[in-house]
Amino acid sequence: MKLLNQSLLYLFVPLFVIVSVWAVVFYVNMLDEVYDSIDDGLDNSKLLIIRKSAEDSTVLSRREFAEGNYSIREIGQRNALARKDLYQDTLMYMLNEEEMEPVRLLTTAFERGGKYYELKVINSMVEEDDQIANLLWSVLWLYLLLLGSIALINNLALKKLWQPFYDYLEQLKRYRIDRDEEMNPIETDTKEFLELKKSADILILHSREAYRNQKQFNENAAHELQTPLAVITNKLELLLEDSRLMPENAAVVSQVMDTTARLIQLNRSLLLLSKIENKQFFDNHPVSINQVMRRVEDELEELFLYRNIEISFEEAEEVVANMDAHLAYVLVANLIRNAIFHNIEGGTVRVAFGDRSMTVNNTSSTGELNGSMVFKRFYKADGARKSTGLGLAIVHAICDLYGYKVSYSYEDSHSFRVDF
Numbered sequence: 001m002k003l004l005n006q007s008l009l010y011l012f013v014p015l016f017v018i019v020s021v022w023a024v025v026f027y028v029n030m031l032d033e034v035y036d037s038i039d040d041g042l043d044n045s046k047l048l049i050i051r052k053s054a055e056d057s058t059v060l061s062r063r064e065f066a067e068g069n070y071s072i073r074e075i076g077q078r079n080a081l082a083r084k085d086l087y088q089d090t091l092m093y094m095l096n097e098e099e100m101e102p103v104r105l106l107t108t109a110f111e112r113g114g115k116y117y118e119l120k121v122i123n124s125m126v127e128e129d130d131q132i133a134n135l136l137w138s139v140l141w142l143y144l145l146l147l148g149s150i151a152l153i154n155n156l157a158l159k160k161l162w163q164p165f166y167d168y169l170e171q172l173k174r175y176r177i178d179r180d181e182e183m184n185p186i187e188t189d190t191k192e193f194l195e196l197k198k199s200a201d202i203l204i205l206h207s208r209e210a211y212r213n214q215k216q217f218n219e220n221a222a223h224e225l226q227t228p229l230a231v232i233t234n235k236l237e238l239l240l241e242d243s244r245l246m247p248e249n250a251a252v253v254s255q256v257m258d259t260t261a262r263l264i265q266l267n268r269s270l271l272l273l274s275k276i277e278n279k280q281f282f283d284n285h286p287v288s289i290n291q292v293m294r295r296v297e298d299e300l301e302e303l304f305l306y307r308n309i310e311i312s313f314e315e316a317e318e319v320v321a322n323m324d325a326h327l328a329y330v331l332v333a334n335l336i337r338n339a340i341f342h343n344i345e346g347g348t349v350r351v352a353f354g355d356r357s358m359t360v361n362n363t364s365s366t367g368e369l370n371g372s373m374v375f376k377r378f379y380k381a382d383g384a385r386k387s388t389g390l391g392l393a394i395v396h397a398i399c400d401l402y403g404y405k406v407s408y409s410y411e412d413s414h415s416f417r418v419d420f
Contacts, residue, residue, distance in 0.1 A: 015150055023143045030135055035104075038123050039087050042106040045069065045121045046085075050110050053117075060117060065092070070121045075109065080116035083109035092122065101125075164188035168197055175204070177211050214274070229264050233257065276327070276397045287328040289319040289358055289420070293351060296333045300340065308346045316354030321420040323402050331398045334391040335360045335416055342366070342414070359417040368410035375406070392416075 049070050053059040062072050075083075086107040091100040102125040109118050164186040171183055183204065186197055236257045240250060297304075297311060304311055321328060339349045339362035347363035373379045375396035378389035395418075399406040405419040 011154055012147075012151055016147065019143060019146055023139050027136060027139050030139075031132060034132060035087075038104045038125065039106070042087070042104065042121050042123055043085075045123070046106060046108055046119060049119060049121065050112075053110075053112055060112065065120075065122060069123065070119060072117050072119050075116055075118045077116050080109040080111065080118070083107070083118065089125070161190070164190065164193050165196070168193070168200070172200065177204075177208055226264070229260060232260050233264070236260065276394065276401055283324050283326075284322055285325070286320050286322055287325050289321055289328065289332065290315060290353055292325075292328050292332045293336075293353075293358070296329070296336050300333075300336060303340055304349075307340060307343065309340060309343055309349055310347075311349045311351065314350070314352040314354070316352070317356075319353050319356055319358055319420055321402070321404070323398075327398050327401070331395055331418070332358070334395050335418075338362075338391050338416070339414075357417055357419045359415060361413050361415045363413050369408065369414065371408050374408050 049059065049072075053072070060072050060074075062068065062070065065071050088105050088107075090103055090105050092103045093100055103122045104125050106121045107118065108121075109116060111117075168183075168186045175181075175183065183197075183201060186193060188194065236253055239245060239253055240257075245253070293313075335358075336349070336351075339360050342364050343349065343362050344365050348361075350361040352359040352361075370379075375392050377393045379392070395416075396406055398404075399418060407417050407419075409415045409417070
């Protein structure tokens with residue numbers, strides 16, 4: 001969830017609770033005021049009727065509500081003395097409406113001429129009931145409008161407030177450490193955003209310095225290590241051509257040459273792996289993996305013939321990946337070399353293209369490999385002494401660089417799949 005939405009959520013939840021409580025309290029208070037007004041009117045009518053009964057005895061004979069808003073009937077003294085003013089809502093048939101309508105009823109008792117009477121006074125609540133309904137809807141609409149307005153205003157305000165942050169975040173997304181470019185300033189007076197930019201700029205500066213140092217180290221290592229290793233190889237070749245060299249010594253020199261060749265290959269692989277992990281490859285463009293595979297097959301044809309390994313293809317579609325062409329070649333070549341070196345004499349290699357993926361299957365004398373270790377550096381399941389143990393690690397690093405997925409499975413044969 002975006003920070004802006006989280007801010008709105010944290011603001012909206014307490015506002016929702018506060019406004020909800022306020023709406024209920026407001027409605028209850030207004031309802032109480034309406035009833036107080038009606039009850040005051042009933043009290044006033046009660047006093048007027050009791051005063052009128054002292055002047056006109058015919059008032060005491062009103063038994064029904066037919067022609068007025070009250071009725072009187074005689075009751076016992078004990079019942080009258082125990083009677084207290086009682087206010088209640090009820091329904092009564094109204095002739096003008098021809099239906100039952102809500103009324104407010106006051107029941108009380110009084111004494112006149114030594115006799116005790118029960119007095120009932122009513123007040124129609126038709127208008128008040130409509131007012132209460134209108135009040136309820138008004139509160140609800142005000143409640144919804146208030147919440148909507150608060151959400152809208154805060155959304156616009158917070159969006160404007162956070163805009164410099166999102167602008168700078170977009171700059172960070174587009175930033176490439178291999179380019180010597182400065183970050184644009186952000187237009188804001190917010191102290192926290194300025195501190196964030198200052199800290200991020202310092203971090204970028206340190207990262208660029210580390211990148212330059214790492215790049216310089218790779219270039220130096222590539223030059224300074226390859227040269228002495230090449231000299232060692234040349235000296236050993238000259239030594240082997242010396243007729244005075246004893247056979248047993250020639251065998252030792254040959255072993256040293258093999259070790260030196262492995263050291264050269266190891267040095268190249270480590271340097272390549274370092275460059276990949278430091279993202280020093282940026283010449284990305286669409287590359288046909290099928291064509292890269294054909295090129296690798298042509299270059300490794302003699303190795304296939306030497307190991308008597310048969311290679312076959314299943315090309316359901318042309319797989320195109322947007323990546324550096326050299327890394328595409330390294331990716332495919334390492335998978336094929338791995339399938340050759342860890343195969344059996346007279347084995348098979350099957351390459352399949354389809355569903356935007358490339359799958360390499362090969363027979364092998366070993367069983368299933370450790371899936372959690374197969375892409376680790378220097379992992380050698382079969383103890384191959386000539387292998388550097390970096391081929392699949394380089395494949396995994398290239399896939400991580402471009403967000404591709406490489407996976408291993410085993411079902412009678414080893415299978416490596418790359419989803420582009």
